[in-house]
Amino acid sequence: MRVPVEISGEIPQQSPDLQENQSKLLVNFNEELPNGKVSKKEIRTPIKRQKGMTCTLYAMRRIAFFNSLADSKSIQAYTELKKALSDFKMTETCFKHLIHTANKIIKDFDLNLEKALIKNLSFMHSYSKAGSMYRFNLSPIEFYNQLDLFPKWVILYSILIQRILAPLFSLQQTDWHPSKGMDALRDSLSKKGAHFFMGKYGTWCYNKPPKEYKDLCTSTRKVLYFDKDSYQADEAMFTHGIIVDQIKNINGKNMVFYRDPNYPSSPGKKEKVFMLSYETFVKRLTDFRGLNFQSNECSSEEKFGLVSCIPEKIYSIR
Structure with missing residues (x-):
């Protein structure tokens, strides 16, 4: 995490273990993020649906x-x-x-x-x-x-x-920027694990319920998608935080897979995972203030996502 040095105040520092792990390169980390969350006691536990x-x-x-x-x-x-x-x-x-x-x-x-x-x-x-x-x-x-x-x-x-x-x-800022393209995001997912992003994503952006993509559903994941013509959030003032954990090529099209905090997540239970095309993902991506990248509302140097400083721990605790 880049912290401006001239801003006064006591800022939490990373432990030596985090600093050491942060420098490690992770290989082939473009995989499913385990369900739930890691508690303060370092145990994987359920995470409830967001409130408000x-x-x-x-x-x-x-x-x-x-x-x-x-x-x-x-x-x-x-x-x-x-x-x-x-x-x-x-x-x-x-x-x-x-x-x-x-x-x-x-x-x-x-x-x-x-x-x-x-x-x-x-x-x-x-x-x-x-x-x-x-x-x-x-x-x-x-x-x-x-x-x-x-x-x-x-x-x-x-x-x-x-x-x-x-x-x-x-968490720390990711080095990925939408100008770097899809391959760079896939590479970042492989090395840093799942990414936090904000944008016009999720059920609230559509006027029709999601559909199930049965060919990709497994015993642990239910994959869902929305019809393009049901999108209605271009003029919405709010954005939504999501977790992107994978990019896959589905029938010749690169698809981004994400978790929506509007849905609970529990270890051992089937997870609802949403997918949309990479092009649509970038089109609806915003910075932390809700300013859109493709509309040139953001600074060209703006950072768009957050990743774990120690993803190997996040993925190893199941």
Whole structure:
């Protein structure tokens, strides 16, 4: 995980074991991610369906391994975010509560918000575009303060994901970028294991239920897909966190397989796995703020995914 050094505050560090394992290359890791999650006691346990707006947290938990050096402050921040997101409703009051919770965590960690904004590629890309379009003379923090509640929240959340949640869960940014193409993503999956991504994915994006692809179903996996003509989320303001664990060539077409936190996952039980074409996956991919790559809404240097620092542990615990 790349952490800006000039932002003050106590950031959880990786243990020596994590740092050592992080440098290891994994071979042929483009395989099924085990069901469920790894608990703090390093036991594979069931993971429930997400509550409210917790898709990011529930998705990341599938590849999370709690950092043994994380302090109680990080655990408390995770708990507070989970509670606020679980209780979320589409109201102004709830958005204000999310922002209040995020600001409290930022204060608890002594993070300098203005410096964090300047180091946030996604925010600065929007700031520069707005400055060119409207020719204003605002500092980054002044621009941020004039934003509406929703864009304020997604900026704060992207900062918390990278500064608090990723280190707590032993996650780091992936080197893969959509400009590198499908083979590079397959290679990254092979070396780093399953990836966390955000975008317009999942059941909520469609007006028809998914269909079963029986030829790919096994005793442990039920593979599902959606009809293209049922997609309806192009104008939606929200995005959804998912876990991608495989790319396979199905009847001459490269398909991306992912887990949706809207569905529970338990060891020993059949897992619902969704697939879509690689082209569709990239088309609907966004950064952590929900800005679309193919629409040129993001910085060309933006990072799009998270991976485990120690995937061999995530895959070996069954």
